[in-house]
């Protein structure tokens with residue numbers, strides 16, 4: 001074919017490739033962060049009710065009024081963000097659409113966005129598609145923290161925004177109030193926006209608190225909060241999330257969203273409004289307790305292998321250090337573990353700038369069912385035994 005066409009400098013998702021190899025080898029796949037078990041019976045019931053109702057045509061492109069009102073109440077009580085359903089909320093097709101709409105509609109092409117690595121790999125691709133340069137600050141254990149000076153070093157007159165994920169995919173770090181305030185003060189000093197991806201806001205572990213950037217002093221009018229509803233309610237296939245921002249920002253977000261997708265699936269918006277309105281606190285407590293148990297199964301199994309991990313403050317990811325076991329680069333080690341142990345994780349370099357080759361880290365998810373996690377534990381135990389035998 002001789003035709004000239006545009007080729008974006010994007011690679012295929014490494015996580016998707018790992019998933020394919022994992023299936024070919026019959027491995028337990030702890031690479032992709034979504035549940036592999038069913039959703040909750042309550043959610044199915046809410047969807048059936050919504051399907052029986054008159055919810056099958058386009059709804060208002062900013063989101064069904066029923067869902068926007070429910071989200072506004074949830075934002076006030078859970079996130080401590082005051083949002084008017086008419087002026088500050090856009091329902092999107094998941095956080096994926098939310099983030100790319102925010103980048104495309106609010107930031108001029110050819111300018112820069114600062115973010116922290118390791119970070120969710122989609123941001124790189126979304127920035128490329130939006131014509132933005134991502135400036136990444138590498139953060140490391142023990143606490144993945146940073147200072148105002150670190151941020152200042154990345155600033156230049158082309159900088160337009162700071163992008164953060166909280167809790168962080170892939171490390172599970174939860175930013176403290178002080179760290180978030182540092183970002184806000186830095187952003188205000190240079191007239192920058194903040195994009196705050198709070199997809200894992202309900203998965204917070206003991207000793208940590210989820211603080212929404214927009215709830216802090218000086219945060220409300222410069223922050224675009226982006227959230228997924230798929231993770232909290234185990235319905236990633238329903239494709240519903242939302243953006244929250246000050247009115248003039250929301251007007252721009254709405255234009256871009258309307259022309260991208262018109263609306264997120266209407267019946268699922270209604271079902272999720274019911275979820276927000278009707279599910280008791282015990283639902284969210286049980287969700288956290290279940291993931292905590294799955295995390296323990298994974299950590300206990302990893303401990304025997306010699307792989308260590310960063311103790312996460314939230315999310316359903318475990319950020320692991322295998323440097324005690326091997327000098328292999330992380331792509332080779334991830335593949336070795338897949339072939340020898342039959343357990344798939346993601347090479348840590350996927351979450352860093354392409355210049356960083358071998359952080360000797362892997363990411364596992366514990367979003368999978370109890371049965372899957374137990375199967376992974378059995379395989380990791382065999383791997384640990386085999387290693388002990390050759391030592």
Ligand SMILES: Cc1ncc(COP(=O)(O)O)c(C=O)c1O
Nearest residue numbers: 094095096120169199228230241
């Ligand atoms: C940090 C983060 N943001 C956004 C998303 C995408 O969410 P959604 O399925 O709502 O598009 C994910 C999914 O893995 C994620 O980890």
